[in-house]
Amino acid sequence: MDDETPFKFTFLPKQLPTLCNKDFRTYFEKWYLLDRLKAWTFSFDKPYQHYKSKEFLTDLLKDESVLQNIQIMGDSGSWGRMDSPSSVDIEQLKCSVTSMDFFDKLKKEGIVRENGSICKCFDEMYEGITISDELRKMILMEDSDNFESYSDDERLELIFKIFSHLVVGGPICQYEDNVQAYYDVTKSLYKDLVCVQKHAETKELVVKSEAYKVTAKDKSGTLMFPSTDEHEQTFAYVTIDPIKRHATILYHCWGKGLW
Known part of the structure; x- marks a missing residue:
């Protein structure tokens, strides 16, 4: 029965170290990402299994705790609460790089x-x-x-x-x-987002996390998350740490009406 109940999520009020780093924040400001590149981390209540990834990510974006704590950029360029989506689409990313x-x-x-x-x-x-x-x-x-x-x-x-x-x-x-500078910030942010362990036999580093690109639509089938407009620099990625039972959303919106 537990397998059929939705995942429940609890907001963890912590920032990714990279986003708080004083030196890196100087770069984020220079790259026009400061306060626009956002991340939220949530714990979840039961074991994660890969074959349930779609259900997991759908539960994530419909969970009340998640909806209360994440913000998305609206058409006016202001930040606001996200409504519960009607459907969620996912694309699995790879997490094999350790160097x-x-x-x-x-x-x-x-x-x-x-x-x-x-x-x-x-x-x-x-x-x-x-x-x-x-x-x-x-x-x-x-x-x-x-x-x-x-x-x-x-x-x-x-x-x-x-x-x-x-x-x-x-x-x-x-x-x-x-x-x-791009290397330094990339390395730090990647380490914040993924869980890495040593393989018991080979002693090589192995990434245990999974990562997904996530989009969501409303009842009319209109894109609503990460934004109503698609853009190369508008994205929402979710990394799942099955060991700590943490899910982190990394979000950025290019914005509308800027040019």
Whole structure:
């Protein structure tokens, strides 16, 4: 009977350390992510099983404790409470990366120089985003020479998603000339979001968490979460720690009417 009852969630009033870090907050402000990149963590009341991921995430976004504590950006650009959705769609992300070596190919492909400086390119526009370097070009533009530097599977890695969103930033973003700040914040935020353990036999690090991209619609089938508008930089990711029984929502909205 317990298997059929909805998961119950309890809000944990704590911030992710990365979002509170004084040095990192300077970067978030520069990238126009400060107070716009948000995270909420909840505990849940019974064991999580992968085959129940859709039910789990649906229960999460319909839970009263969750709805009372998370905020979403509305059409006017103001923050407000989210209504209970009619349907929830999920896409599983990968969490197999345990080393920043994952980003070594940025240097191998000539996107980033050996000293960490990011190679520039002629300005182009994509969904209101100014692309003036090879890094953002690789992330966003499928017809760029370096887009295939990372495979489709690699682009589904949570750490790639985090890195990409930090690099692109918000609508009024001051970009970095050197990649190191992006590496530092990505590594810290990734560690906040996933649970890592050593394999008993191989002693290698293994990520135990699962991660999902989540969207939700209202009764009319209209997108309502993370926003009514789709955008490359509007997202809601949920990481599930089955050991601590914690679920964390990482949220950002590009916003409407900014340009």
